Amino acid sequence: xxxxxxxxxxxxxxxxxxxxxxxxxxxxxxxxxxxxxxxxxxxxxxxxxxxxxxxxxxxxxxxxxxxxxxxxxxxxxxxxxxxxxxxxxxxxxxxxxxxxxxxxxxxxxxxxxxxxxxxxxxxxxxxxxxxxxxxxxxxxxxx
Amino acid sequence: xxxxxxxxxxxxxxxxxxxxxxxxxxxxxxxxxxxxxxxxxxxxxxxxxxxxxxxxxxxxxxxxxxxxxxxxxxxxxxxxxxxxxxxxxxxxxxxxxxxxxxxxxxxxxx
Numbered sequence: 490x491x492x493x494x495x496x497x498x499x500x501x502x503x504x505x506x507x508x509x510x511x512x513x514x515x516x517x518x519x520x521x522x523x524x525x526x527x528x529x530x531x532x533x534x535x536x537x538x539x540x541x542x543x544x545x546x547x548x549x550x551x552x553x554x555x556x557x558x559x560x561x562x563x564x565x566x567x568x569x570x571x572x573x574x575x576x577x578x579x580x581x582x583x584x585x586x587x588x589x590x591x592x593x594x595x596x597x598x599x600x601x602x603x604x605x606x607x608x609x610x611x612x613x614x615x616x617x618x619x620x621x622x623x624x625x626x627x628x629x630x631x632x
Numbered sequence: 633x634x635x636x637x638x639x640x641x642x643x644x645x646x647x648x649x650x651x652x653x654x655x656x657x658x659x660x661x662x663x664x665x666x667x668x669x670x671x672x673x674x675x676x677x678x679x680x681x682x683x684x685x686x687x688x689x690x691x692x693x694x695x696x697x698x699x700x701x702x703x704x705x706x707x708x709x710x711x712x713x714x715x716x717x718x719x720x721x722x723x724x725x726x727x728x729x730x731x732x733x734x735x736x737x738x739x740x741x742x
Contacts (some may be wrong), residue, residue: 504679507679508680511687512686512687515687525668528670529688529689533687535723536684536687592659592676592680593656593658593660593680596661596662598658598664602660604661617731
């Protein structure tokens with residue numbers, strides 16, 4: 490399979506479109522006959538990442554990279570950043586305001602769920618500047 | 633019918649048997665479990681319900697307490713090919729009835 494790189498822009502508070510990038514990624518992977526379990530894990534991670542940018546950052550971008558053996562999702566945002574990454578990774582810890590909880594998000598599940606679903610999860614953050622999350626998924630030898 | 637539900641979209645798409653149900657207003661809980669093939673029971677009526685169900689691979693969505701969402705949400709369900717229903721029952725009663733009919737929770741919990 491040829492390598493593919495695609496970038497999606499994510500805007501703060503754009504709940505109407507939040508998740509669209511991940512649905513498009515799901516459809517791309519489906520068209521490439523990626524195993525359903527991998528598609529689901531990639532889409533879940535992308536979606537949780539999109540929601541984080543929509544809820545917390547000013548804006549961001551999601552970068553999708555496909556190669557023969559892996560899928561890489563990189564989400565970078567300009568935003569408040571994360572002071573204490575260890576605390577942010579704890580299930581149930583959240584700084585999201587109630588209005589986001591009313592939409593079914595912001596309950597402190599996203600980051601741990603992303604880490605659980607990705608084969609490799611890296612997060613770097615600079616308080617006051619932004620956060621970058623890189624996730625890798627092994628696909629084996631895709632035809 | 634167990635839930636006294638009516639279709640808002642996708643009656644003709646429902647041919648597969650559903651064995652698992654996830655009942656939650658917290659979309660992250662649905663995304664954190666193995667929701668593939670399940671029925672999503674929820675009181676939320678936003679775009680995120682449809683996108684969550686699509687990404688989690690749910691087979692259908694049932695809105696509780698007779699909720700009928702905005703037309704844009706029904707259109708989004710159509711776009712995602714996801715059957716969308718509404719039941720007059722509450723979350724508790726709807727869940728209880730499904731449980732009585734041998735349905736399992738997400739991750740096959742019982």
